[in-house]
Amino acid sequence: MVYVEMRNPEENYPFDHWWVIATSEELGQGQLLPRKVLGMDVVLFRQDDGTAAALVDRCSHRGLPLSMGALEGNRITCGYHGFQFDPTGTLVAVPTQPNCPRKGSVRAFPVVDKAPYIWIWTGDPALANADDVPVYPWLREPGWAWATERIHVAANYMLLKENVLDLTHFPFAHKSTLGAIDSYANYSPPPVLGDDRVCYRNEFLNQPLSPVYNDDLGLGDRLTDRVDEGVSVSPAVHIAKVSIRIKEPRPGEKAEYAFMFHHMTTPETPRSHHYWWAMARDYAVNDKAAAYFKSIAHVAFAEDKVILEAIQKRNDEAGPGANLQEVSVVADRAGLMARRQLQALLDAEDRRRAGGTV
Ligand code: FES
Ligand SMILES: [Fe+2]
Structure with missing residues (x-):
């Protein structure tokens, strides 16, 4: 999977990099927090166990921001036709049919919550090493x-x-x-x-x-x-x-x-x-x-x-x-x-x- 296309000359930032996306404090349990970073719309949320997760903030069906949907347990339900996504971005339920289109998944980003900041890796996930996230x-x-x-x-x-x-x-x-x-x-x-x-x-x-x-x-x-x-x-x-x-x-x-x-x-x-x-x-x-x-x-x-x-x-x-x-x-x-x-x-x-x- 190609995570980043050819660089737009205006994009003077590396994608294979850890960036701060939020403070640990501002991401509450049960919350869907939208934030745009490196030109990408991301929705942040916490899983049942408190672990932070991040998905592209756009439903794969008709494009409604997932942050306008509802978080129930570990799943985001889209606020338009109810498609459901798990923390890996996998489309796990379509209300009107038993099966999910294979291409329905959305991109998930590696995130690390090391208080006081939550960090996101915006490039190739294979290169992300959580040990590189600094602690102060x-x-x-x-x-x-x-x-x-x-x-x-x-x-x-x-x-x-x-x-x-x-x-x-x-x-x-x-x-x-x-x-x-x-x-x-x-x-x-x-x-x-x-x-x-x-x-x-x-x-x-x-x-x-x-x-x-x-x-x-x-x-x-x-x-x-x-x-x-x-x-x-x-x-x-x-x-x-x-x-x-x-x-x-x-x-x-x-x-x-x-x-x-x-x-x-x-x-x-x-x-x-x-x-x-x-x-x-x-x-x-x-x-x-x-x-x-x-x-x-x-x-x-x-x-x-x-x-x-x-x-x-x-x-x-x-x-x-x-x-x-x-x-x-x-x-x-x-x-x-x-x-x-x-x-x-x-x-x-x-x-x-x-x-x-x-
Ligand atoms: S736009 Fe998300 S389910 Fe239709
Ligand atoms: Fe200054």
């Missing part, structure tokens, strides 16, 4: 306060990937929020390739801590060394770590703290994506933390959304005579490296398809 201790284990949320962004997902690899936009795009005191604009990140990843590192030494991190730490003007590191782990995942060290810790005082950022991107279409941000910290683990993270995200990431959507719109609406060329500077090195890495991934996938293995 700071989003699961005690000792951390964390929160995550989805933002829909009407822009290609690589615009977001490049945004989080170039933090020199902070003083301009986030004037009153993340960019309040950090001097990112003077910073030329030397990207480094670690394994097959794009990384950056930025140091803020011997300085009072930015209010973003100091809010619940209460260090006031005391001096700290802070190191920001970001890693584009894959097209689906970017993780940044902010390491804070108090310069002169008081007796008995914990000297080192960590603040984690996640930017999880899943293409919806070539012109839109789902963006799950997550934040976690190993200090001030209290009831107010999640609300604090959301207050940062709702302002700062909304600022990015406005910018990325405006860029996408401007490019989409450009007339035939428009010049859409870009000029790059030193600060773009990590982003350009991420583009090259993505292209290598896409080329490899296209070669596999051409070789008949997908």
Whole structure:
């Protein structure tokens, strides 16, 4: 079975890949959750034992979205003429006749629920390895306060990937929020390739801590060394770590703290994506933390959304005579490296398809 036809040039995303499709929390028992990923309409649901399942969200009979049907036990009953599908996508009942057409099955996708996220494999199921689905201790284990949320962004997902690899936009795009005191604009990140990843590192030494991190730490003007590191782990995942060290810790005082950022991107279409941000910290683990993270995200990431959507719109609406060329500077090195890495991934996938293995 061919799972993916020849790539549309606009589809700048690998299909043989694990992507976040939902949070574990948002998929309740008994629910049919529709979500479009990589141009494909998918319906998610939980089986009787709670295991997540995913099918193409289109009935094989006349095309009604299966998410408009009913989930009874492990079966989805289509809301039009009552065809029934099991979690493998097999058509198991047609109300008006005893037998089911052999070609009536719909595509099932491998899915893995590793809280707090449900991941989907969008390519050849034979290549899916559940062990490749990552687990993040700071989003699961005690000792951390964390929160995550989805933002829909009407822009290609690589615009977001490049945004989080170039933090020199902070003083301009986030004037009153993340960019309040950090001097990112003077910073030329030397990207480094670690394994097959794009990384950056930025140091803020011997300085009072930015209010973003100091809010619940209460260090006031005391001096700290802070190191920001970001890693584009894959097209689906970017993780940044902010390491804070108090310069002169008081007796008995914990000297080192960590603040984690996640930017999880899943293409919806070539012109839109789902963006799950997550934040976690190993200090001030209290009831107010999640609300604090959301207050940062709702302002700062909304600022990015406005910018990325405006860029996408401007490019989409450009007339035939428009010049859409870009000029790059030193600060773009990590982003350009991420583009090259993505292209290598896409080329490899296209070669596999051409070789008949997908
Ligand atoms: S469209 Fe689904 S049963 Fe007819
Ligand atoms: Fe930003």
